[in-house]
Amino acid sequence: AQSVTQLGSHVSVSEGALVLLRCNYSSSVPPYLFWYVQYPNQGLQLLLKYTTGATLVKGINGFEAEFKKSETSFHLTKPSAHMSDAAEYFCAVTLDLGSSNTGKLIFGQGTTLQVKP
């Protein structure tokens, strides 16, 4: 069964430091991959997604992620953290592709990013 693992339920960085949030998936075929951000008591907002093509994907708010098939990873990075980046981040995958597409996403358990001044 497909699954998503986010390494580290809490990550703390200083303002201006590199942000790295880790996501690994288990699948025998390359999935479609997503990163979402959630602010307190709000819904989720799409940061970026990988479907096909270039493995380095750029998203909103300066975030990017790289799909590495050999490592089954899709880590999220941002060169310089801002206080407004403090939120919870979710990695998600779907394997329901093509004619069997149900659109279902499977989510990781989330990583809370803390940004210290």
Place this chain on the structure above:
Amino acid sequence: DGGITQSPKYLFRKEGQNVTLSCEQNLNHDAMYWYRQDPGQGLRLIYYSQIVNDFQKGDIAEGYSVSREKKESFPLTVTSAQKNPTAFYLCASSIRDSYGYTFGSGTRLTVV
């Protein structure tokens, strides 16, 4: 502006009562989904619907029911059979044969 509206934002109910959470979208999306979010557990799929008058169980459907009588609406009923209903509930939608969701802002249900 198009989007998904969940109401109410906060809901309190007594144990043993059924409660219905509203989800309406004006994005003309075909598919709609309900997820439950608990601290440290990510999002778990309750029900989903790809077309009107059809829906499927997700991973944690027990104690919940849904209907899809209109394309725009996908209400979720939390029944008295749900043993631990206190949670944050999120509704989402997507275009058929597309990937990735648009989310509503959620309903926080507290059962006392």
